[in-house]
Structure formats: C-alpha cells, structure tokens
Amino acid sequence: MLQAEINILELxxxxxGLRNGDRRSLAxxxxxxxxxxxxxxxxxxxxxxxxxxxxxxxxxxxxxxxxSTLVGALARVQRKRGKTVxxxxxxxxxxxSHGAILGDRIRMQDLTSDDGVFxxxxxxxxxxxxxxxMATGAADLMDAAxxxxxxxxxxxxxxxxVEVATAAQTTVLVANPGAGDEVQSMKAGLMExxxxxxxxxxxxxxxxxxxxxxKTLLAIADHGSWIPPILKTIAKTDEGIDMxxxxxxxxxxxxxxxxxxDVERRNHVRGQIIDLTRAILQRxxxxxxANDSTLETLINQVAERQRDPRSAALELADVISQKWxxx
Amino acid sequence: MLQAEINILELxxxxxGLRNGDRRSLAxxxxxxxxxxxxxxxxxxxxxxxxxxxxxxxxxxxxxxxxSTLVGALARVQRKRGKTVxxxxxxxxxxxSHGAILGDRIRMQDLTSDDGVFxxxxxxxxxxxxxxxMATGAADLMDAAxxxxxxxxxxxxxxxxVEVATAAQTTVLVANPGAGDEVQSMKAGLMExxxxxxxxxxxxxxxxxxxxxxKTLLAIADHGSWIPPILKTIAKTDEGIDMxxxxxxxxxxxxxxxxxxDVERRNHVRGQIIDLTRAILQRxxxxxxANDSTLETLINQVAERQRDPRSAALELADVISQKWxxx
Numbered sequence: 001m002l003q004a005e006i007n008i009l010e011l012x013x014x015x016x017g018l019r020n021g022d023r024r025s026l027a028x029x030x031x032x033x034x035x036x037x038x039x040x041x042x043x044x045x046x047x048x049x050x051x052x053x054x055x056x057x058x059x060x061x062x063x064x065x066x067x068s069t070l071v072g073a074l075a076r077v078q079r080k081r082g083k084t085v086x087x088x089x090x091x092x093x094x095x096x097s098h099g100a101i102l103g104d105r106i107r108m109q110d111l112t113s114d115d116g117v118f119x120x121x122x123x124x125x126x127x128x129x130x131x132x133x134m135a136t137g138a139a140d141l142m143d144a145a146x147x148x149x150x151x152x153x154x155x156x157x158x159x160x161x162v163e164v165a166t167a168a169q170t171t172v173l174v175a176n177p178g179a180g181d182e183v184q185s186m187k188a189g190l191m192e193x194x195x196x197x198x199x200x201x202x203x204x205x206x207x208x209x210x211x212x213x214x215k216t217l218l219a220i221a222d223h224g225s226w227i228p229p230i231l232k233t234i235a236k237t238d239e240g241i242d243m244x245x246x247x248x249x250x251x252x253x254x255x256x257x258x259x260x261x262d263v264e265r266r267n268h269v270r271g272q273i274i275d276l277t278r279a280i281l282q283r284x285x286x287x288x289x290a291n292d293s294t295l296e297t298l299i300n301q302v303a304e305r306q307r308d309p310r311s312a313a314l315e316l317a318d319v320i321s322q323k324w325x326x327x
Numbered sequence: 328m329l330q331a332e333i334n335i336l337e338l339x340x341x342x343x344g345l346r347n348g349d350r351r352s353l354a355x356x357x358x359x360x361x362x363x364x365x366x367x368x369x370x371x372x373x374x375x376x377x378x379x380x381x382x383x384x385x386x387x388x389x390x391x392x393x394x395s396t397l398v399g400a401l402a403r404v405q406r407k408r409g410k411t412v413x414x415x416x417x418x419x420x421x422x423x424s425h426g427a428i429l430g431d432r433i434r435m436q437d438l439t440s441d442d443g444v445f446x447x448x449x450x451x452x453x454x455x456x457x458x459x460x461m462a463t464g465a466a467d468l469m470d471a472a473x474x475x476x477x478x479x480x481x482x483x484x485x486x487x488x489v490e491v492a493t494a495a496q497t498t499v500l501v502a503n504p505g506a507g508d509e510v511q512s513m514k515a516g517l518m519e520x521x522x523x524x525x526x527x528x529x530x531x532x533x534x535x536x537x538x539x540x541x542k543t544l545l546a547i548a549d550h551g552s553w554i555p556p557i558l559k560t561i562a563k564t565d566e567g568i569d570m571x572x573x574x575x576x577x578x579x580x581x582x583x584x585x586x587x588x589d590v591e592r593r594n595h596v597r598g599q600i601i602d603l604t605r606a607i608l609q610r611x612x613x614x615x616x617a618n619d620s621t622l623e624t625l626i627n628q629v630a631e632r633q634r635d636p637r638s639a640a641l642e643l644a645d646v647i648s649q650k651w652x653x654x
Contacts, residue, residue: 041637048635269629276640281608289601302596308375310368313603324648
C-alpha cells in the first residue's frame with residue numbers, strides 16, 4: 001500500500017471512531033488539530049457537517065477569579081443532569097517560549113475518571129492567534145463525537161478571550177469580588193460579548209459591590225434581545241452552580257428559538273471566519289518575514305532613524321501582500 | 328492659497344511648535360495621530376529622526392494591581408529628580424462600542440497642573456490592533472517634544488500589552504498580591520518581556536508569596552543579559568517608588584551601554600515594525616471584508632454546515648491577499 005493510502009485509512013478510522021464516541025479517536029484527532037497539520041484540517045473539514053448538536057460554552061474572565069473551579073463545578077452539575085461533558089482548558093503560555101503552566105489540569109483530576117467527561121488541556125501558540133483556532137477546533141471535534149456540552153475555559157483577558165467568546169455559543173464572564181478596580185476596568189468589550197455574568201467567590205467581601213458595578217456597566221453596554229443575568233457563585237462549595245446551569249440552558253433555548261436562530265448563527269459564523277482569517281494572516285506574516293530581506297533592510301533604516309517605523313510597516317505590508325498573492 | 332499649502336503650513340507649525348516643547352502643538356499632533364489621518368502619519372514621519380532621547384517605560388499587568396497609582400507616584404519621583412514626564416494612559420475600551428472608562432484619568436488629576444507633566448489618555452481602537460500604534464505614536468511625539476521620560480500605562484493583560492511592552496524601552500510588570508492565582512497564571516510570556524517586576528500593594532497579605540512565585544517563574548523564564556529585579560511597592564504611600572525609579576534608570580543605562588545597545592535597538596525596532604504591520608493587516612482585513620461579497624457567501628456556506636470555518640478562512644485569506652496586491 002502507498003503511504004497516502006495508509007494515511008487516508010488512518011484518517012477514516014479516526015473520524016469513524018470519533019463519530020462513534022471513541023475517546024481514543026477523539027484524543028488522536030485533537031492532537032492532529034493541535035499540531036496544525038494537513039491531517040488536522042482534513043479531519044475538521046470532514047466532521048464539520050456533523051457538528052452543531054452540542055452546546056459550546058466559553059468561560060472567561062480575569063486571573064484569580066476561580067474559573068477552573070467553576071468549570072469543574074459546572075461539569076459536575078451537567079453530569080448530574082445526564083449530560084456528557086467536554087472540557088477544553090486553555091493554559092496560559094508564553095508567546096516566546098511556548099511554555100505552559102498546568103495547574104488547572106491538576107485541579108480537574110477528579111473529573112478525569114468519569115467516562116462521561118472528556119478533558120483536554122492545551123497550550124496557546126502564543127501571539128500567532130492559534131489559541132482560538134485550536135480551542136474551537138477541539139470543541140468542534142468534541143461536538144462531532146457526541147458530547148452534549150463543551151466547556152471552553154480561557155485564562156487571562158485579552159484578544160484571545162474575545163475570539164474564544166465569539167466562537168462559543170454562550171459566554172460566561174467570571175469576575176472576582178476581591179479586586180475593587182477589576183470590575184471597573186473589566187473592558188466594556190467583554191461585557192458586550194458575555195451572555196452571563198458571574199461574581200464568583202461570593203462569600204468574600206465586595207461581592208455585592210462587584211454585582212452593583214457589573215449592573216452599572218451592563219446598563220451602558222450593548223446587548224441585543226438577550227439581557228445578561230448577573231449571578232453570584234461560590235464554585236468551591238457548588239453554591240449557585242445549579243442556577244448558573246439553568247441560566248446557561250435558558251440562553252441556549254433563547255438562541256435556538258426560531259426568531260433568533262438565524263441571526264445568532266450568522267453572527268457567530270462571521271466572527272469565527274474573521275478570527276480564523278486573522279490567525280492565518282498573522283501566521284503568514286511571521287512566516288514571510290522570517291525569509292525576507294525586506295524586514296532586515298527596514299530594521300536597519302529605522303534603527304538609524306532614517307525612516308519611521310510606521311512607514312516601514314506600510315512598506316512591509318505591501319511587500320508581503322504582493323508575495324501572498326503569488327502563492 | 329491652496330488648501331494643500333495651508334495644510335503644509337499647519338503641519339509645519341505643529342511640528343516646529345512640538346519640537347520647541349509647545350504643549351498645544353504636542354496635543355494637536357497627538358490628536359492627528361489618534362485620528363489615524365494622513366496628517367498624523369506625516370507628522371510621525373517628520374519627527375522620527377528627532378526621537379530617541381526620551382526613556383520610554385511601559386507599565387503593564389493585570390487589572391486591580393494599582394497601575395495608575397504607581398504611574399502617578401513614579402511621575403512624581405521623576406519630577407523630583409528634575410525630569411519632565413509624559414504619560415500615555417490607555418483606557419480599556421470596547422472592541423464593539425469604542426466606549427472607554429475614564430477612571431484612570433481622574434486619578435491623575437493632581438499631576439495635570441504641573442507644567443513639567445504632559446498627560447494624555449487614549450481609548451483603544453478595540454480589536455484592530457490600533458492601541459499599540461496610537462500609544463507608541465503618542466510616545467514618539469512626547470519624545471520629540473523633549474520630555475525626558477514617557478510612561479505608557481496599559482490596563483488588562485493580553486496581546487496589546489505584549490505589543491506595548493516591545494514598543495517601550497523598559498517594561499515594568501505590576502502584580503497584585505491579593506489574588507493568589509494571579510501570579511501563577513500570569514503568562515510566562517509577559518514575564519519574559521518585563522525588565523522589572525513589581526508586587527504593588529505590598530502591605531496586603533500575600534505579597535511575600537507573590538514575590539516568591541515571581542522568583543520561581545523568573546528562574547524558568549528566558550531573560551538575556553539583564554536579570555529582572557523583583558520589587559515591592561505601596562504606590563499610594565510612595566513606598567518603594569524611589570527604588571523602582573533607580574532600577575528603571577539602571578535598566579536604561581544597561582541598555583545604552585556599548586555592548587548591548589545595537590542588539591537591544593534592533594530587537595526593539597523589529598518588534599515595533601512587526602506589530603505595526605500586523606495592525607495594518609488587521610485593518611485591511613476589516614476594511615476588505617466590509618466591501619466584499621466573498622465573506623457573505625462563505626458565511627452562508629458555513630452557517631448551513633456545507634463547509635467548515637477553517638477552509639472558509641483559508642479561502643478568504645487568499646482572496647484578500649490577492650486584492651491587497653492590486654492596491
């Protein structure tokens with residue numbers, strides 16, 4: 001048999017296994033997607049028509065808000081309600097060293113022995129915009145594998161979170177009452193893409209203040225037909241988690257209702273395609289400049305202050321656009 | 328006189344005024360840069376040969392760490408040392424509504440009556456990567472206007488911060504002892520681009536733990552010839568701020584020393600050009616897709632699950648690369 005034929009058979013086996021809910025096939029498929037290989041893209045292409053059944057939920061917010069604990073608690077509630085759960089935990093990582101801290105993985109250890117839970121921790125590819133691509137790819141695979149609910153947890157708060165939020169059907173924003181400034185400075189942008197707000201660690205001083213601040217921000221935010229509820233939880237003792245699961249379900253039902261479905265779906269897809277395109281362009285930018293003398297020439301000119309960095313960037317953008325079109 | 332001639336005279340007046348340290352000219356120049364106009368780009372092009380004298384310092388870190396207070400305290404210490412100070416405060420803002428919360432501006436009110444301080448608050452342009460471009464442009468203008476030190480404060484922690492950090496000559500990472508997880512999950516990436524680490528609010532419980540955690544992370548981080556010091560401060564009472572100013576000066580001297588200058592300068596310029604190019608490409612992406620039927624067609628296909636979002640994004644990337652090359 002030719003290598004290409006072996007390859008096709010291998011992919012077929014992975015896809016069939018995955019669609020039958022085989023955990024090992026699912027794990028192998030995610031690994032292929034994570035490595036950003038042609039195989040990974042082919043798998044995603046083939047399974048996509050079989051996605052759309054799961055409810056994808058993004059859990060985001062600032063560091064120290066207890067997101068991992070909340071994700072764990074939410075997974076347990078979903079299990080009690082008879083649902084299978086996929087978890088994509090995106091670890092913080094270096095844009096330069098590609099290192100990742102795996103604390104969150106350890107905290108979810110008790111869930112890993114449950115056959116109805118599939119957990120995957122992944123490191124971001126740093127600055128290249130790959131995070132969103134890999135995480136949503138993994139979520140699509142879990143969806144196609146028949147998991148009912150897919151939780152995507154992201155740490156930190158930045159462009160990556162915005163991308164993950166547009167990729168998930170329901171986004172939960174988790175705030176920490178501890179830091180007073182936190183809610184205030186929590187970007188209005190995140191407010192507008194979150195469908196549910198949670199003040200976690202609600203037993204700490206400042207929880208009610210945080211809720212009040214969120215309400216104020218919400219009043220000036222732009223939220224379509226769904227008005228985001230603001231909940232208090234104490235994830236480590238499961239307090240408020242049942243109600244959170246209820247609100248998540250309500251948003252799902254709202255989104256699936258006839259009058260909103262098409263608009264929601266198209267907005268969702270638009271955000272996904274634009275984010276993925278941006279990620280592709282960023283990768284091409286890095287790849288192109290790595291093998292191009294233009295950048296080195298421009299660096300010399302700017303370092304000597306013979307020209308300014310902005311006009312240098314405009315020239316570089318033109319040169320690489322020209323190159324890309326010749327692909 | 329023709330409009331074009333009036334325009335040239337106006338720009339000449341702004342540039343001359345700015346180079347003589349005239350505050351009104353500096354303010355007008357920043358406004359032109361903020362509006363991303365041809366005038367703004369022309370001003371930046373013309374003043375760039377006159378930059379490089381100021382010390383640009385990025386202050387970054389997570390929300391609630393007290394960065395604004397720290398920036399204020401640092402500005403006052405620099406003033407006592409006889410230096411003039413520019414401050415670029417980047418407010419959090421929405422990627423969708425372009426709204427901004429101006430709390431930080433209010434907190435620095437007492438500095439605004441000092442003629443040796445020039446403060447400018449700016450809203451990010453959201454997701455388009457404009458933040459870094461506008462903030463570094465404003466810093467360049469302050470540099471050309473003769474201000475000795477330029478402090479750039481960014482709120483939140485994400486790609487924007489990484490970009491601001493590569494644009495500043497010295498980057499200070501501010502952590503909050505309050506949140507235990509915070510330092511842990513504080514991306515290794517930010518660790519590697521910060522030249523000075525600060526645990527602010529050092530009177531709170533957990534400060535020593537935070538310092539210890541930062542030391543651990545630092546040990547595995549990749550830092551060239553400069554080993555980042557870890558300092559404790561209480562910005563609201565000025566404690567530790569003098570020492571912070573000393574360490575910032577030490578880093579400046581290190582960077583300017585003969586053996587490091589060329590490498591530092593080239594790395595700095597490389598980061599700046601690549602970030603600006605990325606910002607330009609992102610803006611072109613948004614502009615191109617706004618007037619292109621390809622995206623709408625692709626959205627329809629993906630919404631119907633006839634094709635997957637990744638292959639749609641690849642097609643879109645190719646179509647717009649083709650378009651850009653025809654500019």
